[in-house]
Amino acid sequence: xxxxxxxxxxxxITQGSIYALMAIGYSLIFGTLGLVTFAYGDIVIFGVFVGxxxxxxxxxxxxxxxxxxxxxxxxxxxxVEKICYxxxxxxxxxxxxxxxxxxxxxxxxxxxxxxGTGNKSIPTLIEGKIEIGNLNILYIQLGIIIFTLIFxxxxxxxxxxxxxGIGIRAxxxxxxxxxxxxxxxxxSIKFGHSLGVVLGVFGGIMLGSxxxxxxxxxxxxxxxxxxxxxxxxxxxxxxxxxxGGYILGIMENLAVAVFSSGxxxxxxxxxxxxxxxxxxxGLFGKEVKF
Amino acid sequence: MLxxxxxxxxxxxxxxxxxxxxxxxxxxxxxxxxxxGAGKSSTLRGISNIEDxxxxxxxxxxxxxxxxxxxxxxxxxxxxxxxxxxxxxQLTVEENLYMGSYSKTDQxxxxxxxxxxxxxxxxxxxxxxxxxxxxxxxxxxxxMLAIARGLMMDPVIMMLDEPSLGLAxxxxxxxxxxxxxxxxxxxxxxxxxxxxxxKALSIAHRGYVMETGNIIMSDRREKLINDPKLAEAYLxxx
Numbered sequence: 001x002x003x004x005x006x007x008x009x010x011x012x013i014t015q016g017s018i019y020a021l022m023a024i025g026y027s028l029i030f031g032t033l034g035l036v037t038f039a040y041g042d043i044v045i046f047g048v049f050v051g052x053x054x055x056x057x058x059x060x061x062x063x064x065x066x067x068x069x070x071x072x073x074x075x076x077x078x079x080v081e082k083i084c085y086x087x088x089x090x091x092x093x094x095x096x097x098x099x100x101x102x103x104x105x106x107x108x109x110x111x112x113x114x115x116g117t118g119n120k121s122i123p124t125l126i127e128g129k130i131e132i133g134n135l136n137i138l139y140i141q142l143g144i145i146i147f148t149l150i151f152x153x154x155x156x157x158x159x160x161x162x163x164x165g166i167g168i169r170a171x172x173x174x175x176x177x178x179x180x181x182x183x184x185x186x187x188s189i190k191f192g193h194s195l196g197v198v199l200g201v202f203g204g205i206m207l208g209s210x211x212x213x214x215x216x217x218x219x220x221x222x223x224x225x226x227x228x229x230x231x232x233x234x235x236x237x238x239x240x241x242x243x244g245g246y247i248l249g250i251m252e253n254l255a256v257a258v259f260s261s262g263x264x265x266x267x268x269x270x271x272x273x274x275x276x277x278x279x280x281x282g283l284f285g286k287e288v289k290f
Numbered sequence: 291m292l293x294x295x296x297x298x299x300x301x302x303x304x305x306x307x308x309x310x311x312x313x314x315x316x317x318x319x320x321x322x323x324x325x326x327g328a329g330k331s332s333t334l335r336g337i338s339n340i341e342d343x344x345x346x347x348x349x350x351x352x353x354x355x356x357x358x359x360x361x362x363x364x365x366x367x368x369x370x371x372x373x374x375x376x377x378x379x380q381l382t383v384e385e386n387l388y389m390g391s392y393s394k395t396d397q398x399x400x401x402x403x404x405x406x407x408x409x410x411x412x413x414x415x416x417x418x419x420x421x422x423x424x425x426x427x428x429x430x431x432x433x434m435l436a437i438a439r440g441l442m443m444d445p446v447i448m449m450l451d452e453p454s455l456g457l458a459x460x461x462x463x464x465x466x467x468x469x470x471x472x473x474x475x476x477x478x479x480x481x482x483x484x485x486x487x488x489k490a491l492s493i494a495h496r497g498y499v500m501e502t503g504n505i506i507m508s509d510r511r512e513k514l515i516n517d518p519k520l521a522e523a524y525l526x527x528x
Contacts, residue, residue: 163392167389169378178389180338184361
């Protein structure tokens with residue numbers, strides 16, 4: 001019995017890593033645009049499907065196909081920013097918000113037309129497992145955890161130690177001031193947004209590889225998970241997003257272990273509602289003013 | 291050096307700046323004084339292009355910079371220290387200064403360190419607080435940081451918007467003295483926007499007086515100080 005909970009805990013950490021990746025991507029997008037997005041999950045799934053297309057339709061090597069999807073989704077992120085945000089920078093914020101809702105629906109429908117409505121299966125990127133006692137650890141799980149940590153530290157380094165990264169942090173705090181010290185705000189916003197998209201897509205690829213299945217309909221659900229994780233962590237805090245992601249992943253899997261797998265998605269909603277009622281600024285966020 | 295011709299800035303139907311023209315020569319300290327809402331800040335925001343202009347032209351060193359994007363205007367050597375300081379509140383003091391050199395892509399690390407050290411010489415308080423978040427500084431310290439951040443750009447001209455706003459009299463004194471030193475020691479041309487007309491005129495060579503979007507008076511400092519109408523309206527005498 002103990003082994004069962006332990007393996008669910010390990011599943012939770014794996015799942016949490018994936019959520020953490022998506023959450024830091026989401027947090028980065030929120031930071032640069034100063035606005036939540038409702039298209040994130042759909043954009044992420046679309047990106048994973050791009051990789052799937054290279055693999056299943058064009059017959060490329062699986063890892064190569066998924067790696068190729070990353071730069072392509074980076075460019076796609078630029079396009080999304082142009083469509084959903086660029087034209088509306090000086091308009092009411094609500095416009096961008098609505099645009100992301102619409103764009104999400106569009107992309108989901110387009111994905112269904114292009115890739116079909118059903119589940120598509122993706123083989124695991126790394127096969128094999130290790131057994132410790134009665135605990136089975138898949139290589140892919142270890143891979144996900146390690147890759148996540150690498151991405152978190154790489155992002156941290158980027159934001160704290162590079163010119164572009166510090167510029168993105170600066171513009172997230174004060175766009176006018178950023179312009180006045182010479183930041184090309186338009187370019188930096190596009191860069192930050194696309195980087196967030198790529199992080200999310202990488203998370204999506206890991207998810208697809210872990211569960212061996214993807215479908216265009218997964219988008220809104222994934223977007224909600226990423227949103228819950230960042231709200232839990234405090235929406236602009238990158239470390240908060242990581243911790244929020246891990247808490248969500250572990251809680252979900254423990255709920256599955258204690259109740260049944262049908263309760264998985266309820267957990268995110270419950271966490272979201274509790275955080276918004278009890279501490280809207282999240283665990284590590286600045287106090288929110290309305 | 292910097293010339294505005296028929297500059298107009300509108301916010302919706304409100305005409306904040308109604309077609310003003312003025313000029314700043316190299317090496318000068320020129321001040322634009324006027325009460326709150328006269329359109330002084332809008333004028334500066336229009337020049338650095340963080341506000342759209344409804345009309346007019348801006349010429350800098352013979353080049354038309356009217357519609358250059360804000361970051362390219364910075365590259366030309368125009369530094370705008372905005373009203374309300376606009377410190378990056380969650381960046382450390384040192385990161386704020388680093389952001390000041392953001393546009394200096396051709397600068398070596400040694401040159402950057404050198405400049406940073408010079409800023410810490412001028413502003414020892416900033417050195418003490420180098421690792422604190424900009425948002426945790428006092429108003430006076432933030433103003434120092436905003437000016438230091440601007441100086442990191444090696445500007446040809448520095449446009450300061452209400453640097454004395456909200457500061458204690460002793461600090462105002464310090465900031466005004468500092469602006470004069472920047473002009474004299476570094477040779478930086480200054481365009482100073484102030485509500486505190488007396489203080490601004492104490493260091494300026496020339497001044498423009500703005501009222502509801504128009505320039506209503508412009509003259510050399512001595513003339514402005516002794517103008518009876520101005521003294522009554524802005525200098526609190528009479």
